[in-house]
Amino acid sequence: MKPAPFGYERPRDLQAALAVLGEAKVSAKIIAGGQSLGPMLNLRLVEPQLIVDITGLAELKQAERRGDELVLGACVTHADIEDGRIPDVTRGAMQGVAGNIAYRAVRNRGTVGGSLSHADPAADWLSALSALGARLTLRNLSGARMVAMEDFIVGALESALRDGEIVETIHVPAMPASAHWGYAKSCRKTGEFAHAIGAILIDPSAATARVVIGAIDSAPIVITNAAELFGGRIAGDYKDRFDARIADVLLANAGVSNAAHRHIHVSVLKRAVREAGA
Amino acid sequence: MSMIALTVNQRAVRISAEPRTNLADFVREKLDLTGTHIGCEHGVCGACTVLLDGVPARSCITYAVACEGAEVTTIEGLDEDDVTTELRAAFTREHALQCGYCTPGMLVSARDLVLRLPQADERLIRVGLSGNLCRCTGYVGIVRAVQSVIEARRARDIAPEPDGGRKILGPAGSGRSVHDGADRVERLRPAASEQMLPETASSVPAILDFTPATVLKQQFIVAHPPEQVFALFDDIAAVAACLPGASLTAPPKPERVEGAIRVRIGPIAATFQGAARIERSPADMSGRIVGIGNDRRSRSSTQGEIRYRLVPTGQGTRVDLSIGYTLTGMLAQVGRPRLVRDLAARLIAEFAGNLDRRLSGTSPADATAVELNGMALLFGLLRARVAGWVGRFSSNKDGAT
Secondary structure, three states: OOOOOOEEEEOOOHHHHHHHHHHOOOOEEEEOOOOOHHHHHHOOOOOOOEEEEOOOOHHHOOEEEEOOEEEEEOOOEHHHHHOOOOOOOOOOHHHHHHHOOOOHHHHOOOEHHHHHHHOOOOOHHHHHHHHOOOEEEEEEOOEEEEEEHHHHEEEOOEEOOOOOOEEEEEEEEOOOOOOEEEEEEEOOOOOOOOOEEEEEEEEOOOOEEEEEEEOOOOOOEEEOOHHHHHOOOOOOOHHHHOOHHHHHHHHHHOOOOOHHHHHHHHHHHHHHHHHHHO | OEEEEEEEOOEEEEEEEOOOOEHHHHHHHHOOOOOOOOOOOOOOOOOOEEEEOOEEEEOOOOEHHHHOOOEEEOHHHHOOOHHHHHHHHHHHHOOOOOOOOOHHHHHHHHHHHHHHOOOOOHHHHHHHOOOOOOOOOOOHHHHHHHHHHHHHHHHOOOOOOOOOOOOOOOOOOOOOHHHHOOOEEEOOOOOOOOOOOOHHHHOOOOOOOOOOOEEEEEEEEEOOOHHHHHHHHHOHHHHHHHOOOEEEOOOOEOOEEEEEEEEEEOOEEEEEEEEEEEEEEHHHOEEEEEEEEEEOOOOEEEEEEEEEEEEEEOOEEEEEEEEEEEEEEHHHHHOOHHHHHHHHHHHHHHHHHHHHHHHOOOOOHHHHOOOOOHHHHHHHHHHHHOHHHHHHOEEEOOOOO
């Protein structure tokens, strides 16, 4: 249960970190809080030759509101969000999600960028930030690009990150006052990885809704225009119009063929819709 | 080895350690502070919880080298701490410990709850302690002890600190690492040797029948007559070439095939080496491949069985596959069987695509040379190059488990 030996570098700034990653002739892995990578290293499921520690990079430990979005550095922790050490642009939605991730000792070190990069389908931020319509800045030595959350996760533990690329910032749009938010997950033990996640950001006055069905075996199902889940029309009575059959079909199309699993996912989504409508 | 300078229980220490040394081993082995207990070593049980820059952290999944300049407080450093003193008395009074193994971590987490929770809410305390496992007490005494300390302190008008006193952003323990001014560099370990030992495959004992723990059923259609597909299935080298990551390690014989398959889920990579036995029934164009393999690195083993049956259809041949496997060892302990199942489903999808290409005479070289790179392959390669084929692929995931 001890990791295989690895080399370790702690670059002084982002440019130096990217240079190390870009030049690495060996298998290199970035570590932030290490709350996902640490267990994998200890279990020797992953044996990189070089670990690049980015927790010293001040650039990644910042959070600020820029116009109508929140820009979060990748090394902001779940506890930073839970405790309100960052500006709140989602009317408490992110705070609620953060406070229920794993355990406090994990939240004190686990980072948003690390969780996203790890791309575990059952991780909260994958689903929550997809529903919130977040985008990510990915950077490598030659520059930066921006991807939407729904394009970033491509499968179980697989993200759109290329070699030498790092999640730099997370951009979360401010939630309009007229929008409703619901987030629910099912865990058999408090703090464990979820078996099902449902998230919804719905704005009846604008007739828009983003719905996410997460913690399936692969990338979350992101429905950017979720009118079909509400009988084709998004209005104030949406929670009565929620059509569980459509959610069931979406899950079946995504490859969840076990009816009991689909039932759990649909029930959890229903709970999120109810929470949004409460 | 790296020289690591940090503060432990208010004492400055400067000690060299390997980068892979976790903080728990560091305080136990280098400083003799054995009050910090190590349980699961992967962040689940909470026995190793210490204070890092004043807030709780798992010392088993925090590497000492990453805590340069940090302030570490172990249970030994809480002797004079007000809250912990009250908690110790309450734990004693409420019988909140028995064997004591979880107690140091439990006290660190309990102290954090006493500081942060506004009132002695039983549910919040239980949720707050859910990351610290106790196998003796049933938690009742522990919860009561924490409740009583919170009640007593709030009654004395000591206000809660919802943030536990933390004011800066970023992982606990990382706050001062920039101030050492220089890049910290530990030279690389020698490249891991992954040479395959020749005796591995032949050392595999007789290949026995077994009852698989997981069965996946899938089917796909290829636009070629069943006879042609059945003939290809007889060509073991060709079949292996269609399976992403697969390679033969010895010339195949009908009764025994030796080979390896390399699979990858995100950062986890495994190479299973082993042998398989092949059975064919030309009468109903069906067959069975039973195999056994080991991944030396993760000390994991798998038994697998592939049954296939070819059914003529208007479009060509429908291949009905039933894939059963049992995984044991380290990889099975990841505790996420659905991810493994997802991988197997992806493997089949890629296999079907390559088979179709091979039967059509297109070179599958570009597709077979690469190992299965998770969903990237399925989403990228398949979507781009064989979009038409994907439309015909029907899957029946999950199956019986």
